[in-house]
Amino acid sequence: MKAHQPEDRPEWDRTSEWSDIRFHRKRIKPGTMRTIHLPLLDVNLGDRWPVPVTVIHGGRPGPCITVLGGIHGDELTGPSACTHLLSNAFTDSGKPLDPATLAGTLRIVPVVNLPGYRMKSRYFPDGRDLNRQFPGDPGGSTTKRVADQIWNYLVADSDAIIDLHSAAKGRTNMPQVRVDLSHTSSYLLAKSFGIEILLDSIPPKGTLRRTANAADIPVITYEGGGADFLGDQSVKVAVHGILNSLRSMRMIPGNPQRPKFRIMASGSTWLRAAEGGLLDMFVSAGSVMREGEVVATISDPATPGMTVDIVAPEDGLIIGAATNPFTAAGMPVGHFLPISKHFALLEEQIDANGHFIVNGSLEERVWREEHEINEISLHGAWSGEDVDSEWVDSKITNEKEFEEEEAA
Numbered sequence: 001m002k003a004h005q006p007e008d009r010p011e012w013d014r015t016s017e018w019s020d021i022r023f024h025r026k027r028i029k030p031g032t033m034r035t036i037h038l039p040l041l042d043v044n045l046g047d048r049w050p051v052p053v054t055v056i057h058g059g060r061p062g063p064c065i066t067v068l069g070g071i072h073g074d075e076l077t078g079p080s081a082c083t084h085l086l087s088n089a090f091t092d093s094g095k096p097l098d099p100a101t102l103a104g105t106l107r108i109v110p111v112v113n114l115p116g117y118r119m120k121s122r123y124f125p126d127g128r129d130l131n132r133q134f135p136g137d138p139g140g141s142t143t144k145r146v147a148d149q150i151w152n153y154l155v156a157d158s159d160a161i162i163d164l165h166s167a168a169k170g171r172t173n174m175p176q177v178r179v180d181l182s183h184t185s186s187y188l189l190a191k192s193f194g195i196e197i198l199l200d201s202i203p204p205k206g207t208l209r210r211t212a213n214a215a216d217i218p219v220i221t222y223e224g225g226g227a228d229f230l231g232d233q234s235v236k237v238a239v240h241g242i243l244n245s246l247r248s249m250r251m252i253p254g255n256p257q258r259p260k261f262r263i264m265a266s267g268s269t270w271l272r273a274a275e276g277g278l279l280d281m282f283v284s285a286g287s288v289m290r291e292g293e294v295v296a297t298i299s300d301p302a303t304p305g306m307t308v309d310i311v312a313p314e315d316g317l318i319i320g321a322a323t324n325p326f327t328a329a330g331m332p333v334g335h336f337l338p339i340s341k342h343f344a345l346l347e348e349q350i351d352a353n354g355h356f357i358v359n360g361s362l363e364e365r366v367w368r369e370e371h372e373i374n375e376i377s378l379h380g381a382w383s384g385e386d387v388d389s390e391w392v393d394s395k396i397t398n399e400k401e402f403e404e405e406e407a408a
């Protein structure tokens with residue numbers, strides 16, 4: 001991947017040989033698309049968990065890009081965005097993903113964790129989180145075997161990967177990209193997505209992003225919306241961002257649509273409940289906050305008449321918010337990005353509800369050159385060393401038990 005420059009390369013090498021490819025023993029001709037069922041388990045007996053992978057093998061040479069949705073089976077933004085991209089509105093003749101004109105190969109997997117999706121669960125049927133098992137192990141646990149299969153068929157030969165997620169149960173995220181900015185090709189991929197908020201982070205061990213980055217494969221994680229929920233804005237921004245990245249890589253015609261500014265944040269603040277009870281959120285993910293404005297109120301049915309407010313500690317943006325009203329003291333209520341110094345930029349892009357208008361969430365198209373973007377670095381550190389580590393996840397304990405069980 002070292003040779004690839006997704007953003008700046010003027011044109012993919014058009015002189016290289018471009019011919020049929022094979023995916024899981026099926027042949028795909030240039031200028032065609034084909035949906036192939038990739039078994040997640042390489043077995044002769046029992047369920048093989050076949051998962052549809054659509055391969056659009058372009059008529060012209062170019063890179064191989066993989067878009068993954070539903071690694072967590074209950075996160076629906078990715079599955080929905082991928083399904084849109086595979087519709088006639090995108091793949092018909094003359095449309096953006098027309099196989100005849102596409103340069104390169106695009107692989108789209110709407111739901112990687114199809115068994116989890118069928119159970120409306122984040123996890124695999126053995127209770128494990130696929131996104132902690134990479135690069136997998138063909139002789140390991142069920143989910144480790146799945147990770148190994150995904151790694152071999154969808155990750156290892158990708159020139160870049162866009163991994164689509166939503167917040168876990170009980171919370172929601174405004175559209176944002178997570179990326180290790182020190183990994184240059186991932187940074188270029190993140191920029192090409194054309195979104196305002198980039199969280200510079202190294203994800204936990206065993207995640208697809210961390211493992212693929214270690215193998216020098218550029219990866220970005222897109223986050224938008226929440227589990228068991230489908231929001232128009234998150235899906236729109238995902239589709240818009242993927243098309244932007246493909247345009248930047250010269251895989252599809254047209255110029256990428258760029259944001260007015262780009263915030264590259266390396267830290268955030270957690271707004272926590274000081275008291276327990278019922279949480280009444282006044283704002284939601286994407287709300288632009290002035291210092292001192294009320295984010296939420298906590299009341300307790302056992303002690304009527306008393307309420308406690310949670311306020312914005314400074315000017316900034318709610319990038320993630322709790323959606324579950326059951327609250328105990330110390331629980332995170334909001335994931336807050338302090339942006340006091342650059343608040344004027346946020347204020348220029350606010351809708352009637354006080355929400356930040358993310359690039360791509362409106363139909364309006366504004367063309368901008370890369371050098372016209374105002375880039376802002378926000379210094380800090382992620383609490384607990386991971387962007388989301390302060391959110392409570394009941395299954396994390398189980399995950400640890402599994403690790404111990406495996407180690408034993």
Ligand SMILES: [Zn+2]
Nearest residue numbers: 072075165166
């Ligand atoms: Zn996820």
